[in-house]
Amino acid sequence: QVQLVQSGSELRKPGASVRVSCKASGYSFTTYAMNWVRQAPGQGLEWMGWISTNTGNPTYAQGFTGRFVFSLDTSVSTAYLQISSLKPEDTAVYYCARESGSDYASDYWGQGTLITVSS
Amino acid sequence: DIQMTQSPSSLSASVGDRVTITCRASQSISSYLNWYQQTPGKAPKLLIYAASSLQSGVPSRFSGSGSGTDFTLTISSLQPEDFATYYCQQTYSTPQTFGQGTKVEVK
Numbered sequence: 001q002v003q004l005v006q007s008g009s010e011l012r013k014p015g016a017s018v019r020v021s022c023k024a025s026g027y028s029f030t031t032y033a034m035n036w037v038r039q040a041p042g043q044g045l046e047w048m049g050w051i052s053t054n055t056g057n058p059t060y061a062q063g064f065t066g067r068f069v070f071s072l073d074t075s076v077s078t079a080y081l082q083i084s085s086l087k088p089e090d091t092a093v094y095y096c097a098r099e100s101g102s103d104y105a106s107d108y109w110g111q112g113t114l115i116t117v118s119s
Numbered sequence: 120d121i122q123m124t125q126s127p128s129s130l131s132a133s134v135g136d137r138v139t140i141t142c143r144a145s146q147s148i149s150s151y152l153n154w155y156q157q158t159p160g161k162a163p164k165l166l167i168y169a170a171s172s173l174q175s176g177v178p179s180r181f182s183g184s185g186s187g188t189d190f191t192l193t194i195s196s197l198q199p200e201d202f203a204t205y206y207c208q209q210t211y212s213t214p215q216t217f218g219q220g221t222k223v224e225v226k
């Protein structure tokens with residue numbers, strides 16, 4: 001069965017970096033693009049962008065350029081989100097989500113990774 | 120960017136009620152509209168894609184309709200497990216955008 005398993009919660013100080021992993025199983029990893037979605041505490045869903053798992057080409061939404069990097073390791077079917085120069089406002093749950101072929105909906109989601117940025 | 124506006128932001132309902140949530144796009148998005156359900160502490164779950172197509176495994180009490188700018192999610196008979204927050208999402212153009220969410224609470 002399709003699964004996306006994300007790495008565990010992280011606590012970082014402002015200015016530090018963090019990397020979230022999203023390991024896919026149960027399907028051909030390079031067939032479906034991967035979206036990244038942020039959810040701040042008590043807030044709604046915010047699309048961060050996506051990465052083509054075929055070419056590795058990332059696309060970032062406005063507000064997620066510069067400090068945010070999407071990458072892949074196709075040999076282990078894993079997508080990564082790296083955030084540098086962390087700020088307290090980056091505190092959120094970050095989700096990876098597989099983009100289906102059906103009108104680009106996200107049909108499978110990781111369980112989410114809570115990143116807390118606090119001194 | 121395309122703005123997605125859901126209404127209401129919250130509603131109170133009882134088990135067995137028919138519930139309707141609307142989502143309006145700031146410009147036409149054809150049928151590139153998806154609906155998700157999220158319960159506290161859990162990842163969103165895809166319910167409806169392409170405005171009216173039921174995702175595999177989702178109960179048939181959920182249905183979606185609409186095209187262009189106006190869309191509706193209907194739960195025909197609310198069940199205890201349906202108390203959650205629902206989000207619409209447009210995938211017509213980048214950036215994909217979500218509505219602000221509709222929380223369905225126990226009356």
